Amino acid sequence: MKKKYAMVVDSSVCIDCKACMASCKVQHDLPRGYWRNWIKEKRADFSMGKYAYAHFQPGNCMHCDNPTCVHACPSGATYKDDDTGMVRINEGLCIGCGNCIVACPYSARYRHPVRRVPDKCDFCQDRLAMGLQPACVDTCPTKARIFGDLNDPESEAANLLGTRETVKITTEPEDTRPNMYYLAATEPMDWPGEVKYPAAHRAMTGFVNPLFKIAVGLSGLGVAAMFIKQLLTSPDSSGQEEKKQEEA
Amino acid sequence: MQEGKTPISRRRFLKTSLAAAAIGAGLQGPLVRTLVPEAEAAGSRPAGEVTSHFTACDMCFNRCSMIALKQNGVIKKLDPNPKCLKSRGMICARGNAAVKHIYSPDRLKYPLRRTGRRGEGKWERISWEEALDYTAEQLLEIAEKHTRCGVMFTPGVDSQSRFVQQFADVFGSYNITNHESLCLLSRNRAYLDTFGEMPYPDVLHSRYIIIVGANPLEAFITPDTIDLIEARKQGCKIVVLDPRFTKTAALAHEWYKIKPGTDMAFFLALCHEIVKGERYCCPEKTFGYEQFVEHVAKYPPEWAEKECGIPAEDIRRIAEEITEAAPRAMVYPGRRTSDYEDSTQIRRAMAITNVLLDNWDRPGGLLAAREVGVKSPYYDIPWYDDNPFDRVEAGKATGLFDAIGSFQLMRESVISEEPYPIRGWFSFKTNFMQTAPNRQKTIRMLENIDFFVNIDIFMSDTAWFADVVLPGNSFLERKDPVHPLQGSSACACAFMREPVVEDMFESRPPLWIVQELSKRMGFGHSFDFTIDEYREKQVEGLDGALEILRKDGIYFNPSKVYGIYAGSPLKTLSGVKEIYNQRYERSGDDPMPVYRRPDNPGKDKFRLVVGRTAIFTQSRTNNELLTEFMDENTLHMHPEPASRLGLGHGDLVEVESETGKDRLRLEIDEGIESQTVYMATGFGSLSPQMSLIYKKGASIAEILKDTHDKISGNAAMHETLVSVRKVS
Numbered sequence: 001m002k003k004k005y006a007m008v009v010d011s012s013v014c015i016d017c018k019a020c021m022a023s024c025k026v027q028h029d030l031p032r033g034y035w036r037n038w039i040k041e042k043r044a045d046f047s048m049g050k051y052a053y054a055h056f057q058p059g060n061c062m063h064c065d066n067p068t069c070v071h072a073c074p075s076g077a078t079y080k081d082d083d084t085g086m087v088r089i090n091e092g093l094c095i096g097c098g099n100c101i102v103a104c105p106y107s108a109r110y111r112h113p114v115r116r117v118p119d120k121c122d123f124c125q126d127r128l129a130m131g132l133q134p135a136c137v138d139t140c141p142t143k144a145r146i147f148g149d150l151n152d153p154e155s156e157a158a159n160l161l162g163t164r165e166t167v168k169i170t171t172e173p174e175d176t177r178p179n180m181y182y183l184a185a186t187e188p189m190d191w192p193g194e195v196k197y198p199a200a201h202r203a204m205t206g207f208v209n210p211l212f213k214i215a216v217g218l219s220g221l222g223v224a225a226m227f228i229k230q231l232l233t234s235p236d237s238s239g240q241e242e243k244k245q246e247e248a
Numbered sequence: 249m250q251e252g253k254t255p256i257s258r259r260r261f262l263k264t265s266l267a268a269a270a271i272g273a274g275l276q277g278p279l280v281r282t283l284v285p286e287a288e289a290a291g292s293r294p295a296g297e298v299t300s301h302f303t304a305c306d307m308c309f310n311r312c313s314m315i316a317l318k319q320n321g322v323i324k325k326l327d328p329n330p331k332c333l334k335s336r337g338m339i340c341a342r343g344n345a346a347v348k349h350i351y352s353p354d355r356l357k358y359p360l361r362r363t364g365r366r367g368e369g370k371w372e373r374i375s376w377e378e379a380l381d382y383t384a385e386q387l388l389e390i391a392e393k394h395t396r397c398g399v400m401f402t403p404g405v406d407s408q409s410r411f412v413q414q415f416a417d418v419f420g421s422y423n424i425t426n427h428e429s430l431c432l433l434s435r436n437r438a439y440l441d442t443f444g445e446m447p448y449p450d451v452l453h454s455r456y457i458i459i460v461g462a463n464p465l466e467a468f469i470t471p472d473t474i475d476l477i478e479a480r481k482q483g484c485k486i487v488v489l490d491p492r493f494t495k496t497a498a499l500a501h502e503w504y505k506i507k508p509g510t511d512m513a514f515f516l517a518l519c520h521e522i523v524k525g526e527r528y529c530c531p532e533k534t535f536g537y538e539q540f541v542e543h544v545a546k547y548p549p550e551w552a553e554k555e556c557g558i559p560a561e562d563i564r565r566i567a568e569e570i571t572e573a574a575p576r577a578m579v580y581p582g583r584r585t586s587d588y589e590d591s592t593q594i595r596r597a598m599a600i601t602n603v604l605l606d607n608w609d610r611p612g613g614l615l616a617a618r619e620v621g622v623k624s625p626y627y628d629i630p631w632y633d634d635n636p637f638d639r640v641e642a643g644k645a646t647g648l649f650d651a652i653g654s655f656q657l658m659r660e661s662v663i664s665e666e667p668y669p670i671r672g673w674f675s676f677k678t679n680f681m682q683t684a685p686n687r688q689k690t691i692r693m694l695e696n697i698d699f700f701v702n703i704d705i706f707m708s709d710t711a712w713f714a715d716v717v718l719p720g721n722s723f724l725e726r727k728d729p730v731h732p733l734q735g736s737s738a739c740a741c742a743f744m745r746e747p748v749v750e751d752m753f754e755s756r757p758p759l760w761i762v763q764e765l766s767k768r769m770g771f772g773h774s775f776d777f778t779i780d781e782y783r784e785k786q787v788e789g790l791d792g793a794l795e796i797l798r799k800d801g802i803y804f805n806p807s808k809v810y811g812i813y814a815g816s817p818l819k820t821l822s823g824v825k826e827i828y829n830q831r832y833e834r835s836g837d838d839p840m841p842v843y844r845r846p847d848n849p850g851k852d853k854f855r856l857v858v859g860r861t862a863i864f865t866q867s868r869t870n871n872e873l874l875t876e877f878m879d880e881n882t883l884h885m886h887p888e889p890a891s892r893l894g895l896g897h898g899d900l901v902e903v904e905s906e907t908g909k910d911r912l913r914l915e916i917d918e919g920i921e922s923q924t925v926y927m928a929t930g931f932g933s934l935s936p937q938m939s940l941i942y943k944k945g946a947s948i949a950e951i952l953k954d955t956h957d958k959i960s961g962n963a964a965m966h967e968t969l970v971s972v973r974k975v976s
Contacts, residue, residue: 013477015465016495017862018877022344025873027325032876044493046918050562054498130298138327141338141468142477 004085004150005063005123006179008160011186013142014039014056020136020145024060027124027135034110036060036121037136042187055187058144060136061108061121062169062178063087068195069118072103078118085150085179086125091117105171105192106178123147150179157181171195296320302329302801304731304743306723307342307349307865309405310470311733313802314339316724316748323347323724323748329801334735336474341863345873349722350752354870354937355705356719357753366694366713369936376754380761383716384768386699387419390672396420396632397640399672400658402680407728407745408758410624411775412676412703415762418774420632422639423670429654430683430963435585437647437960438595439614441829442603444819447581447614448736451475454612456573458566460489460511460598462582465496466862469583471738485573487566489514489558491857492884492926493919502562505921508855508966509588509846510556514563515579515597516843517552519604520544521567528571528604535820536828536840540600543840555845574605576612584859587966590844592647592959596829597841603825609813611737618740619807620732621793625785627774636668645961646835654961655684656954662693673700676758677720681709681934682867685952685963686907703758706870707937709947721755724748727779730786730797737810742793742803744783837959849969852893854885854925856905856968858948861928869930870938880945882915883972884926890916893972900975903927903946905968907953910946911975925972 016039024030024037037060044052067087070078077094080087094117101109101118109120124134132138137147148157160166166181171192301316305326312335317325326346330337359379364370374382390398400423403412409426416424428436439447451457452475464473480486480499488500489511497503506514522528523541531537549560570577579598585591607613641648641657648654662670681690694700694713702714711717728745735741751757763775787793796803817823821830833839849855860866863877883901895901897916902909903925910932920926932947948965955964 013481015473015477015499015862017466017468018341019339019344019862021877022341022863022873023325023339025876026344026347032872044498044919046493050502050504052493052498052503052919053500054493054495132327135325135327139339139344141336141340141474 001151002083002085003152004179006085006148006150006157006161006181007060007123007137008146008148008157008166008181008183009058009186010144010146010183011055011057012183014058014144015142016041016054016056017141019139019141020058023135023139024121027127028119030119031113034113034119036108036119040188040191057182057186057188058136058140059106059108059169059180061087061104062106062176062180063121063123065177065179066175068103068105068174068176068197069100069109072099072197074099084123086123087120088122089118089120091115094118099198102196102198105176105195106169107193298324301746301748302743302798303724303745303748304407304801305339305343305346306406307346307868308468310335310468311731311743312339312343312470313743314343315801318748321749323350331800332741332802333471333739333804334733334741334802335470336738338470338474340468341877342468342865342871342874345871346724348872348874349868350705350724350749352706352870352872354707354939355722355752356707356711356717356755358719359754360717362715366715367691367934369712371717376756376764379716379718380764380768383699383701383718384765386701386715387672387674387765388769390699391420394669394671395634395636397423397635397668398670399423399674400425400640400662400670402426402655402673402675402678404675404677406677406758407723407731408726409676410729411759411762412674414627414774415766416674417629418627418766418771419769420630420635422635423653423658424639424651425653425655425658427655427678427680427683428649428652429656429961430586430680430685430965432583432585432962433649433652433654433960434587434591434957434962435581435583435595436649437592437962438599439581441592441647441820441831442596442599442826443608443614443616445616447599447602448617448734449578449580450610450612450615450737451578451580452479452737454479454484454573454576454578456485456487456570456577457580458487458489458570458578458601459496459500459580460506460514460582461585461587461594462580463490463492463494463496463859464580465499466494467583467860468862471735472580475736475738485569489556491921491924492859493917494859495862497919504558504562505919507555507557507846507921508857508924512590512594512597512841512843513547513552513555514558515594515601516544516547516841517549517560517563518567518570519597519601520547521549521564522571522601522604525567525571527567529606533606534603534825534827535822535830536826540827540840547843555843570605575607575610577605578602578607578613579605581614586957586963587857588846589955589958589964589967590841591957591962591964593838593841593844600827600841603827608825609811611810615736615809616812617734618809618812619805620734620740620742621790621805621807622730622732622742622786623788625782630771640668640670641961645956645959646832646837647959648961654956654963655680656956656963657961659684659689659693659954662696663689665696669696671696671698673697675701675710675714676703677705679704679708679710679867680949681713682930682947682949684949684954685965685968686954687934687947687949688908689954690949703761705755706868707935708867709934709938712935712937718761719753719755720761721751721757725751725755726757729779729782730793730803740805740807742797742805743801744794744797832959846967847969849923852889853969853971854889854923855966856903856948856951856970857924857926857966858929858952859926860930864928864930866930870933870940872940875940878928879940880912881928881931882913882945884915884917884920885972886920886922886924887916887918888922890914893974895972895974901972902975903951903970903972905951905953905970907968908950910950912946914972925970 040057042055148155165184313329313332360371401416486500549563640661702711931945
């Protein structure tokens with residue numbers, strides 16, 4: 001059965017200790033100055049006196065169902081994985097244009113300073129394969145982050161979603177339909193930026209057929225042989241293209 | 249369980265390891281990897297299997313159980329051990345950053361001997377043989393001239409500190425101390441003198457917690473930190489009194505921006521309300537209740553409001569609420585209580601409030617230590633006829649702990665050579681140069697030290713001033729004895745470490761070092777054992793403990809949690825809870841806490857308070873990952889005085905006290921009390937080999953004045969008034 005990985009976050013128990021960020025950084029050996037996850041803060045209003053409070057909100061790539069980064073990718077390197085619901089990156093197809101980075105309203109992606117490709121949260125696929133939780137989830141002192149498969153009704157994530165009120169942090173006018181759920185209420189809510197598509201690219205993703213789009217990617221790559229190899233190794237990629245086309 | 253292997257297919261893992269390898273290799277040049285599909289790239293290099301190994305964290309004192317994931321001989325990741333009830337299956341940012349700690353390029357690699365002046369940084373590499381011969385010879389020479397007590401020992405609080413302690417004992421010195429006189433001795437003193445024991449707060453089952461002088465959501469204490477959040481979820485009310493808006497304050501139900509040093513006023517008024525309302529059930533279970541009722545009659549909430557700034561009506565309401573919740577209610581005892589000259593008396597006021605909540609030895613209250621069952625193997629301590637009568641600072645504080653003493657008071661004695669000289673110093677993993685107030689005085693003390701040997705894994709500020717520096721191995725390279733731990737109501741437990749990786753460079757474990765030294769000094773027989781033999785003695789009577797430790801990484805003793813005393817007398821002089829302390833009366837201390845108003849900083853001066861965060865490790869924050877969160881400390885100041893002094897956010901400022909001065913950046917902080925400034929511990933390093941924090945920010949040790957708590961001899965770190973000026 002297909003999975004739909006998601007994260008449910010109880011931000012009310014986050015103590016802003018940064019353990020999730022440190023754990024992620026070590027797990028993925030991220031370069032200095034770059035992170036795959038974050039903790040946002042609703043700063044205190046000190047006019048509230050003794051009731052002044054702050055609220056901390058953990059986050060990372062929201063693996064959106066309407067992934068603006070995928071729409072922005074001219075080469076098909078960034079795609080929505082049908083089997084897991086995750087937004088993934090095939091670095092071999094990436095042309096390094098950076099469109100996906102600006103298209104993400106959450107700034108969940110950065111350009112890796114050495115590899116020159118976008119990098120972001122992958123829910124620790126390698127840990128999942130080992131039967132381990134994602135690094136940020138595993139290490140969290142107060143278990144603010146709950147990871148799971150929403151298609152599995154037994155999972156804690158699915159259970160929470162079914163029994164508790166949740167909110168999503170999304171954007172206007174384009175709803176990203178994120179797979180990061182926050183137990184209500186969470187703060188801050190207003191931090192996502194604008195979804196930015198390069199104008200020329202927007203036209204292409206909107207009107208040009210999938211084959212042409214792949215060709216654009218290829219021209220960027222400049223390696224035709226790679227394309228054939230990729231078709232062989234990723235049999236589901238064309239399906240992804242069609243789905244994306246419908247959404248766009 | 250080192251042999252335990254993680255279930256993982258080889259092909260899957262090739263990808264991760266290659267991704268990791270690619271980043272590492274990428275530092276040398278651009279990669280072709282981006283042009284090669286993942287599967288293809290993965291086939292090109294071999295990658296080893298991932299194995300998992302139990303260990304326990306050593307980045308702070310909590311010792312959270314961890315699982316190290318190792319591949320190709322390298323530790324890739326440290327994960328929490330889900331079976332560890334004490335840590336509640338978590339690893340904080342510091343624990344995660346331990347990988348960067350052990351693989352730091354700043355690590356000490358081989359023995360060094362000083363060739364220049366102290367602190368000049370001129371060293372020669374020597375062999376272990378030479379280092380050990382030389383150290384043994386120097387120590388014996390001092391013993392010959394100045395008795396065995398002429399060498400002081402600072403063994404640290406590590407799993408192998410017990411061997412350094414044993415070495416000091418067998419060598420024959422009583423002058424042994426650790427960091428605790430800069431930390432929690434005043435709290436220990438106060439609770440011992442009230443309940444006869446040190447308390448372990450049962451945060452998880454509490455319904456009302458007042459937190460003062462503590463910041464458990466940033467300064468992690470396991471399981472308290474995690475349990476505080478869980479208790480809050482279950483409806484426990486949290487009231488925080490702090491001159492700073494800490495993260496604990498940020499998540500509390502109520503936060504009072506109390507004037508620093510006035511905590512006792514709040515508690516005396518709280519007690520006033522509790523006894524006045526006859527809200528305490530059982531005066532007969534205490535010593536001195538009647539005197540106390542009289543004593544606190546002069547401390548009504550209106551009086552306290554003027555002292556501490558907390559409205560009288562709030563004090564009244566809190567008294568009502570907390571007694572309503574009692575006995576599942578507490579004043580959190582805190583940990584780093586080295587703050588004022590009357591810090592023991594401040595904690596006595598808090599301890600007495602706990603007495604009135606009737607929470608001792610009960611769920612949601614303060615618990616006595618539980619039985620872990622791990623033994624301390626016996627060793628003979630020889631007698632030296634020429635040794636002096638007592639430790640060097642004996643009698644300089646009325647409630648000094650015999651076994652620990654006080655670093656600051658020892659330092660005075662070393663400088664004055666009174667009552668007798670100390671000329672040698674043997675230190676393991678203790679960094680007074682960075683943690684003890686008045687750094688210049690520590691440097692001055694070294695003028696009287698003829699020989700100073702320091703074991704550490706880094707060239708700490710303290711090691712930087714040593715004569716011989718010996719590279720210890722890190723906790724991930726070490727085979728350690730069984731280490732017992734208290735975990736409040738969560739558990740009484742023990743862990744032990746097996747080496748996850750081999751000793752790096754020429755680093756060696758402390759046990760090996762003291763074994764080699766003792767052979768050279770004529771008492772080799774005292775250390776004629778292996779860790780395995782030692783462990784066997786430790787777990788005598790605990791059936792299967794070692795097997796459980798190997799299988800689970802942690803051993804639990806299902807010992808009694810509540811009602812340990814079950815009607816038997818407490819270990820106090822009176823055998824009951826001592827509200828009125830008879831021993832204090834004899835030593836000339838106030839038998840019940842008497843409020844002492846802290847000095848007003850006056851116009852344009854500030855009281856300096858210090859503390860720590862969840863993302864650094866006191867004096868050892870030379871960590872590539874942790875410094876990304878915080879690469880230098882800042883001086884927190886309220887916007888009102890800042891604007892009056894013309895200071896802006898990010899300005900470089902000089903902070904000056906009567907003791908010293910240092911420079912750091914200003915951080916405007918609306919959450920801090922306006923006559924208070926704050927800076928974090930652990931920056932402004934003197935040692936260039938602490939390369940990430942060398943001269944970064946300011947060191948508290950340079951600025952804090954070295955006054956102390958009159959009873960415990962604990963440092964009083966919040967008594968320093970400072971002026972702040974902009975550096976142009």
